[in-house]
Amino acid sequence: MTHPFATLGIEAQRLPGALPAWHAPVAPGALRALAEKAKARQARLVALWASDETPRGAGYGLHVALALREGLLWIGVPLEREHPRYPGIADLFPAAARMQRAAYDLVGVHAQDSPDHRKWLRHAAWPGGQFPLRKDFDAGARFEASEDRYPFVRVEGEGVHEIPVGPVHAGTIEPGHFRFSIVGEKILKLEERLGYKHKGIEKRFEGMTALDAARLAGRVSGDSTVAYAWAYAMALEALLGVEVPPRAAALRGVALELERVANHLGDLGYLGNDVGLSFGFFQFWRLKEDLLRLNCELFGHRYLMDYVVPGGVAGDPGAAACVRLIDALAAIEREIGELRTIYDEHAGAQDRFIMTGQVTPELAAALDLTGLAGRASGQEHDLRAAHPIAPYRGLEVRVSGHIRGDVAARVSVRFEELAESFRLIRALADALPPGELRLALERPGAARRGCGWVEGWRGEVFIALETGAEGALHRVHVHDPSWQNWPLLERAVLGNIVPDFPLINKSFNLSYSGHDL
Amino acid sequence: MYRLLKQIAKTGIVTEPAPEADESLRLLAQRLQDAVLGHFGRSLAVRHVDAGSCNGCELEIHACNSPHYNLERLGIRFVASPRHADLLLVTGPVSRHMETALRRTYEATPEPKLVVAIGDCGCSGGIFGESYASRGAVSNVIPVDVAVPGCPPAPAAIIQGMLTAVSSTSARRSSGASR
Structure with missing residues (x-):
């Protein structure tokens, strides 16, 4: 059988698990050519990170995850021990620029020919020349705070x-x-x-067992706890070669959609508030609170933290609860319909929303805008539709979209995604398959690899997991879609007035914690 | 406009009774005199500082302003500058990169001032603990009056923490009912 990446000129190996994902080792000298070919095939950059491979007797590793039509391609580039460096790819994939800078700050691998070598995640917590994700770096190390100098780009001119x-x-x-x-x-x-919230999450992972680490994954970005917990569980389950029971998969889907609904409700409220329509804030946050209380009652936590666990889910709401859930959501959905009409007909709100903070589809495509904001700018990527794995297989997720790329488009996409999430929850909760909720997982084997890729409410959450000797966590990379979208916020505000910044910022609602790690 | 007014009328008032203060959340002995507390009790200006949270606690702080909790009816409102604040509501763990900003915010807050640490991470460092990048508990960096555990604590618990910070035994005895 010819593997799907033959046209890229590489030998890729299918990773275990339901996700269409492959891994391919590539020499540093071949990285550029591969990146160019992938770019020509409309590949999108999912993540770029580095690892310390010295315990395995090697040097360092650079990792690049690309999204292609066939699925996810994880490229591993071995780098030498003495001067770990590689040819940068930020000219091909602009979103790589900050990731390359972060990879240097954390692991000390150097992107050559990169025009921007300023630090990114490092401020003053550790000195330059020390790299927290190297294995010889003590997680508890404490350095004298040095001065944190950062050269901003200055704009000059009269006024x-x-x-x-x-x-x-x-x-x-x-x-x-x-x-x-x-x-x-x-x-x-x-x-x-950014980088103010850097709290050493990836180093922390390496001191935890694979099972305990699920709790940490669920706290990378609290507003996306289900997406992260699922991505982590997906990576670990793939690595172990287990498939979760259908009932657990369906309940994970319900939880992920509930998370999407809760966040969209909150954002729609704040978007009203930020244009002086406080009515919108109070109405949407009333509905959100109703939903959070229902979450707590049926799943044991308002934000569903620790509900998705490796091997399955933590509890079963039961048949009566599913009926309650469907009824309660129907009531919320009816009110949203009314509120959407009010938003649409409110001249003052629409005047502030329309043509504010615009990202054109061309710019969005060039800079890899992703997730919800991407869909509002003509980038119709949604993992639930592109690579539907359980429980999305067969549900034919409808991808919401818009082409204007302004605040109004991001409002519109949120409304449409709410409707689709309600449909999905109904479909899943109405026909929960019988069976087990959770499999007992064994300890992972040594030197294994797995990844998880989940369409969270904000966009694609990606987690790459590798085990080292005796199955301990060797490297866990967690990637938030905010990495892709933060640079676009810089572009979206150009030519707008300062008082519109809070509105534009809220319309993206990006994660700091998920980015700063 | 008709639809909007109809929606308001249909919704009615959903605000629920406020929680009582809980002395078990207090870390430091009450530092303020009753005279000051009497003043704070009527109007409390709060500055929130996120010193490194996962953003879960922020979701619940936002919810405190939602109609079910309606924080402002208690005289508690969020202000845009520490110079206008009586109380700092701090979520954490305190990342080393936020340590200086948190200290400066504390110093910029006029005396008398109170600090309420929010969440398991604000109380103890939580799952992130102390490391090369994290100082852990808020009390490792600035004095904390009241600490509210939870991951994240529910809105009522956050409100309870703030009310505890501005309560004293004698003040509560005399004004418990009116709150």
């Missing part, structure tokens, strides 16, 4: 001035720094500086 914002913001949002260069009220440039 141009800067507004520095953050890391502590005026509202209840996560910390990050935004440097606006403006003339009058118009934004000429926005430069983001």
Whole structure:
């Protein structure tokens, strides 16, 4: 049988598990040619990260995950021990730029020919030349805080001035720094500086057992806890070669869609609030609270944390609960219909939404905009439809989309995805297959590899997992779709006025914690 | 406009009774005099600082403003600057990269001030613990009056933590009913 990546000129090996995923070792010298061929085939960059392979007697590893029509291709590039370096790919895949900088900060592997060598995730917690994800780096190490110098790009000209914002913001949002260069009220440039929330998550994984680490995966970005817990479980189950029972798979689907509904409700409320329609905030947050309470009652947690566990799910709501769930969601859905009409007909809100914070489909495609924001800009990627695995197989998920790429489009996609999620939950909860909820998992074997890839509410959550000697966690890379979308926020605000920034930012609603790790 | 007004009328008032203070959440002895607490009790300005959370606690802090909890009816409101704040609501673990910003925010808050740490991570460092990148509990960096555990704590628990911070035994005896 010819494998699907023959045209890329590589030998790829199918990874275990239901996900269409392959792994291929590629020499550093062949990386560029492969990346160019993949780009020509409309590949999207999913993630780029590095690892320390010195315990295996090798040097370091660079890893690139690409999304192709056939599925996910995980490329492993062995790098030498003395001067670990590789040819950068940020000119082909712009989203790689920050990932390459982070890979240097954490593992010390160097992207050659890259125009931007500034640090990214490192501030002052550890000095340059020390690399936390190297195996000889002590997780508990504590360094004297040094001065944190970071050269922002300066905009010069008559009447141009800067507004520095953050890391502590005026509202209840996560910390990050935004440097606006403006003339009058118009934004000429926005430069983001992230990494404030770096709390050593990937190093922490390496000190945990594969089963305990599921809790940590569920706390990479709390608003996407189901997506992360599922991606982690998917990676571990693939690595162990087990398939979860159909009932567990269906309940995971219900949980993931409930998470999507809760987040979309919250965002729609805030998007109303940010244009002075506080009515919207109160209405949508009332509905969200109703849903969270139902989650707590039926699944034991308002945000469904720790519900998806390796091997299955943590509990069974039961048949009566499924009926309650379907009824309660129908009531919420009816109210959303009413609220959508009010939003659509509200001239003041629409005036603020339409043509604000626009990302054109061309720009979105060039810069790999992903997830919900991508779909609002003509990028119709949705893993639930493109690579449907259980329980999505056979459900024919309808991908929501828009081409205008403005705040109004991101509002519209949220409304449409709510409707689709309600349909999916109904379909799943109505016909829950009988059977077990959770398989007991054994300890993973040594030097195994698995990955998980889940369409969370924000976009694709990806987790790559490798075990080392005696099945301990050697490297766990967790990737949030915010990595792809943060750079697009810098572009979306150009030419807009500063007071529209909070609205544009909220319409993307990106994760800081999931990015900073 | 008709639809909007109809929706408001149909919804009615969904706000529920507020929780009572809970002294078991207190870490430091009450630092404020009754006279000050009497003043705080009527109007409390809160500045939230996310010092490194997973953003789960932030979801519940937002929910405190939702109609079921309606925080502002208790005189508690979020303000945009620590210089306007009486109380800092801090979520964590405190990442080393946020340590300086948290200290500066604390210093910028005028006396008398209170600190409420939110969530298992804010209380103890939680699952992230202490490491090269994390200082762990909020109390490792600034003094904490009241710590509210939970992953994340529910909105009522967060409100209870704030009410505990501004309560004293004598003040509660005299004004418990009116709150």
